[in-house]
Amino acid sequence: MGILEVQNVNKRFGGLQALNNVNLNVEKGSVHAIIGPNGAGKSTLLNCFVGRLTPDTGSVMFNGKSLLGIKPHQINQAGVSRVFQTPEIFSDLSALENVMIPAFAKRDGAYKLNPFRRVTQESEIRDSAEEVLRDVGLADRKDLIAAEMSRGDKRRLEMAMCLVQDPELLLLDEPTAGMARADTNKTIDLLKHIGETRGITKVVIEHDMHVVFSLADKISVLAQGTVLVEDVPENIKGHPKVREAYLGEAQV
């Protein structure tokens, strides 16, 4: 049984069928890539997992429990963290604070009203946040206000915010978009490395085939809201449907 099971999910925006009977089965501990051309519905699908959107029909089960109809913070508390396509960070806060907040949420649950504790007392939270910032390569920029960071750094910051929670399921929406090649390779290493040591299950949306094939255990190809194929990378490479969907856009 998969850790994330998506069955017959449909989502319509007005006249547009953004998701059409989508099925997805993500194995525990695996890296599952979702690829497909622009507008295929990849982000829409992730939105249905984290409570940003509710599917019109279908089911989304995480560890045997439905993720539909519960609030975003409950989904996160259940063990699902997400990196968004456009970085969602706390722009006015420092990088370190950005990472400490999810660490608090992990430790204290949905809320803990402690106006008389001091942030400076929370050394274990600070230490774990600093460690993750080091992992993503932002150790020297931890005091920078997030708004002042480069696009690639914001993305890495957001990844740190998710990693610090040590989630069971990590959803990544184009984690390397806007990154230079060297940074992309570092990110791949990072994602591999956290996969090994912590056994996190990952769902990755990617356009960069280099990233996809160096990471994924399994790939789903989505086009116009429909899953064309779901298979291991070797079988995806030469698949005629995939070539057709991309129309030579990527050198598969």
Added chain:
Amino acid sequence: MLKLDSKDTRLFLIVIAMTLLAPFILNPFPEGSNLAQFNAGYPDLMQRFVIFGIFAIGFNLLFGLTGYLSFGHAAFLGVGSYASIWMMKLLTVNVIPAMFASVIVSGLFALVVGYVCLRRSGIYFSILTLAFAQMSFALAYSVLTPLTGGETGLQLKAADPRILDFGAAEGSIGRASFFGIDMRASMELPVGSWLFTLNFGYYLAAFVMLIAFYVSIRIFRSPFGMMLRAVKSNQNRLNYTGVSTKPYTLAVFVISGMYAGLAGGLLVAMDTQVGPERMFWTASGEVVLMTILGGAGTLIGPVLGAGFIKYMENIVSKINSKTLEAWFGFLPDGLEDALITIVYPFVGKGWHLTLGIMFMLVVIFLPGGLVEGGKRIGGWLTGKGRKSKTDGGQEATASTPAE
């Protein structure tokens, strides 16, 4: 010291020193001199400085940290005042139970109002709070007259039961006191041609303000405060991060309402009367102005803003054409008249005009308020015009435009 880091400790010590020495600092001009009317060191005004300072500090906890702009905070001030005067009428003229009552009652009221209003954010939240405050005003003004005294409000009366004041002379009107010490007790201190007044009520209010200020620093520096700043920065992200934001916003709304209630209670302690106009929307707007003018999201800004506006209201508003003639009298006649004509609309009854212009200038050129202005001047003076980044939360929020 006091579980504050060195920077906050320094700020707190400065504020303590300023409030203790206020009767001297605010009275720099000798009695009878031309400039004596600019002296603000008299008890009534100094009390207002610290009481409205408390009001603004509390407002800033909500607005400065979370960005939720309440436009109805005067309602909590008013409720605190009514609670306080009823305590004095029914129980005792001692101000301590009255202050507790004002904090508790306004806190409960804020819990109800906050629960409803926080269902929305942005402009809708502001409108909801405004509606609540205007409703409270209308109720106090008419329907609830038995409780609020309607238009005329409530004062202490000789007939008040005051069941805990056993020794009180029959038929005498109570005076607010602190375990027997009259709030109006003052000591006059003539030094040369200066006259300083040390007033007990002021020092009591100042002491309460210092506690309120200290608590606010602690909230700013707590994980709770960090979450509140995250609410302002990106509430969506906070939800996807596993945080339920409502308990945080509601808690700070209630804390903020309690601050307002405490200020209302202190107003009654200093001057034992209440009227519904205390809850009018202009009073709610005033605390918004104070906070933004001083610097929303900074620690000291709201106190500065409150002091600044109360100073304008009480001092600049008293400048009249006679004063202007005295100032510009040394100039040739034509020039004198011209200057008076130019300056006149901005002083006296026109003080709102000056305030409005100041406010616009601050919002446009100094989004961080007077605090940012002070920092820039400090930066020029020390020759390093650049912005320091080591300031933690204070700087981070001070540098974002007020919303």
